[in-house]
Amino acid sequence: MSARPQEFDAKRRRQVVTPEGVPLQVVLATRGSRLMALILDYTIINVTLLVLALVLLLIGVNLGRMDSLETGGGEFLVVLFFIGLFLLFNGYFIFFEMGPRGATPGKRMVGVRVAARPQGNAGERLTAEAIIARNLIRQIEIFLPISFFQMAGDGGTGSAWIAGSLWFAVFMLFPFLNRDALRAGDVIAGTWVVEAPRRKLDDALSLKGTEVQDAAPAYRFGPEELTVYGEYELQSLERVLRSDDEKTIAAVHQAIVRKIGWQAGSGDERAFLEAFYTALRAKLEGDMRFGQRKADKFAEVEHGGPPLR
Known part of the structure; x- marks a missing residue:
C-alpha cells in the first residue's frame, strides 16, 4: 500500500x-x-x-x-x-x-x-x-x-x-x-x-555558503564570474540544490565552471555550487536595490523590478 x-x-x-x-x-x-x-x-x-x-x-x-x-x-x-x-x-x-x-x-x-x-x-x-x-x-x-x-x-x-x-x-x-x-x-x-514545495533553503544555503567561503578562499567569485548569469539561472541552480541529485549537481558544476572559465577539481561540487548560489543571489539582490535587473544570461540588464525572494 x-x-x-x-x-x-x-x-x-x-x-x-x-x-x-x-x-x-x-x-x-x-x-x-x-x-x-x-x-x-x-x-x-x-x-x-x-x-x-x-x-x-x-x-x-x-x-x-x-x-x-x-x-x-x-x-x-x-x-x-x-x-x-x-x-x-x-x-x-x-x-x-x-x-x-x-x-x-x-x-x-x-x-x-x-x-x-x-x-x-x-x-x-x-x-x-x-x-x-x-x-x-x-x-x-x-x-x-x-x-x-x-x-x-x-x-x-x-x-x-x-x-x-x-x-x-x-x-x-x-x-x-x-x-x-x-x-x-x-x-x-x-x-x-x-x-514547487516551499522549503527553508535560503538560510541553509547562506550559512553553508559562508562556511565554504571561510574554509576555502578559492570559492570567492568576482563580478566578471557572476554577471554571466541572471534570475532564471539562479532559480535553476536552486532547484538543482534542492533535488540533491549527485549526477545533476556534478553536471551543473561542470557547466558553471566551464562558463565562468574556472579550473576546478571534483569531489567538492555541492560546496562549490552552494557558494556560487550565495554569491550570485547576493549580487542580483544588490543590483535590484539600485533598480537593475537581469532576467537571464541572454538578457541585458533592465532597470526596475521587485527584489528577489
Whole structure:
C-alpha cells in the first residue's frame, strides 16, 4: 500500500534539459492541487472585489453623491468599480505569474507554479507572452459559458443553457484527457504547472555558503564570474540544490565552471555550487536595490523590478 503514492508521483515526474544541457527532474502538479489553487485565487479575487465595492459605497455615502445626477459622482464610482472588476479578473493571474515565483498566491499556498513546457526535451524560459496567452484563454474556458447561463435566465433550460453546459464540461474535462494535465491555455501557451514545495533553503544555503567561503578562499567569485548569469539561472541552480541529485549537481558544476572559465577539481561540487548560489543571489539582490535587473544570461540588464525572494 505504501508504494502507491510513489507510483503516482513517478507518473507525474518529467525530465527537462536546461540551456546548459543539464537534465532536471520536475514533478507535475496534480489536478486536485490545481483546482484548489484556482478556488483559493478566486476566493481572494472575490473578497478583494467585495472590499472594493464596500469602500466605494462608503465613499459615495459620505460624499452624498451616490444619487446625484448633476455632479455624476455616483456614475464615476461605478466606473471605478468596473475598472477594478476588469483588472482583478484579467490582471490578477498575469501580474503574479509574471513575477519571479511564477505563481499566484493560491498556487503558492498549494505549492505549485507555472513553468514553460519543454519543446522536445529542451527546457525553455517562461515568457510574458506565454503567461498572457494562458490567462486570456481562461476567459473562453470559464466566463464564456457563464454568459450562456445568464442568457438562459432562471429557468435553467433551453439551447443557451445546454450550450453553456457542454462548453464548460469540455474545457473542465480537458486536463483529464492528456497525460500532463494541461488545460487549453497551457496547450496554446506552451506551459504546464509543476510542484514547487516551499522549503527553508535560503538560510541553509547562506550559512553553508559562508562556511565554504571561510574554509576555502578559492570559492570567492568576482563580478566578471557572476554577471554571466541572471534570475532564471539562479532559480535553476536552486532547484538543482534542492533535488540533491549527485549526477545533476556534478553536471551543473561542470557547466558553471566551464562558463565562468574556472579550473576546478571534483569531489567538492555541492560546496562549490552552494557558494556560487550565495554569491550570485547576493549580487542580483544588490543590483535590484539600485533598480537593475537581469532576467537571464541572454538578457541585458533592465532597470526596475521587485527584489528577489
